[in-house]
Amino acid sequence: MIVFEDVIKVYDPDVVGLQDFTCHIGKGEFVFLVGPSGSGKSTLIKLVLKELVPNSGRILVAGRNLGTLRKSRVPLLRRNIGCVFQDFKLLPNKTVHDNVAYALEVVGEPRRSIRRKVPEILSLVGLAEKTDSYPHEISGGEQQRVSVARAFVNHPPLLLADEPTGNIDPETAVGIMQLLVRINRTGTTVLIATHDRDMVNRMRRRVLQLEAGRLVRDERRGSYDQVTEEVGDAF
């Protein structure tokens, strides 16, 4: 689904975003991206969205080479990628319903199908009651569920989440994570950048760990910290 080959991303004055990064993420995988602050997690996600362009290397998303992808095709790429962010990124002037519907309007979905799909996905994320509320009228956890609903309403093959539980209390975070797992079960590839140690440890999924822009660990059923294993080895 996602292929990175020797990708280097350097920000203007010698600030390393991503260094010699190579990795493959297969179709239908559920992957955690961990690492300390400033290690390049958001950079990686922005590269997949073609919000950023790498200095060198090759990136393939769903078989498409982003290096040769024309600017005018970028919106098409993004329609096939659902996005969830730490700050939710909801349109403040639109109701819950209209925020989700916007993702469908963008792809030119017929009105009838919008009328069917939006309530469907909203009840899936448990927000059927809040359809006509505005983002500022609902809690952070609810806002994040709206943003998950919007990311998934198109049933994209790939879903990216940049610290989706960063602004949410642990209980609510579990709910969000369960949603992402359910989405993953429908065949959608899910990539989550996170600092949520408990979550990663509990889920035991593939973990990619970044350190100053380099990939330092790629573990199939990993935990948040590498140390845990080393400690385990010591016994």
Next chain:
Amino acid sequence: MRFSFFLSEAFGSMRRNWVMAMAAVITVFISTAILGAVLVTRDNLNQGATSLKNRVMIEVFIKDSATPKQTQALERKIQGMNDVKSYKYISKEEALRRFRERFGERIVANLPINPLPASYEVQVKDADQVDRVAQQFFNDPTVDNDPGTHNGVKYAKETVRKMLGTISLIEKGMWVTTGIFAAAAVLLISTTVRLSIFARRREVEIMRLVGATNWFIRWPFVLEGFITGLVGAVLAAAFVWVGNWGIANWIQTSQIDFLSLRIFRMWWQGGTWPLGLMPTLAILGAFLGAVGSLVALRRYLKT
């Protein structure tokens, strides 16, 4: 992509940011109203200047001693002039009748003889040619010139020239004003739109992340600019229209008749109120609004 979706987006945004929308409408209103007023005034001054030019008339007085033959010769001379548009013979009797009309019976009644000379009233085609035409009568023996002068030829040389000069000066000033306000309108509109888009740049960013194409993002903004521009300009056109009507009525009822120039009249009063001005202003306003939006959006839709 649905037009109704873009339209409802545009109206929704205007309802939410109604203060901004009002500011934009007022901006368009003021600048297009000034533009419209300038254009109407220019149009009317042009008309005034044309009618003034058309009334440049040379009076050629004929000696009382001139024989009918001499008078006929003078008439043939006038007929032969290229720059003459028309001419009219005013007999001594006609001159007296006019004098009586103007100054009353009493003065005329006391006159022993008719002292007024006969004359030709010569209209020239082009006001600029008035000197050349007049000069041709200066040394004509039939013309009632006192020896050494040419006071038998009268024309409103200086007055007309000054007036035409003034009008052309005012006209030039108006062109400059028009230019300045057109530029100001574009600037103000694009600034207003830019401010409102700047306030919503986060929204634009989110729309792009969700996969909206640039045109999908642009359309509501462009429509918004279009509608604001249209509303402002239509109001301005109506304002200018009513203003013109007021001036026309004032000129009609007031005693001053502005050299009996028939200006600022509405079309039903036989004037040439520029009917095309209304749609022109409206289209201009709508166009300015839409272009203002596009220009302002450019920065946020680069990649």
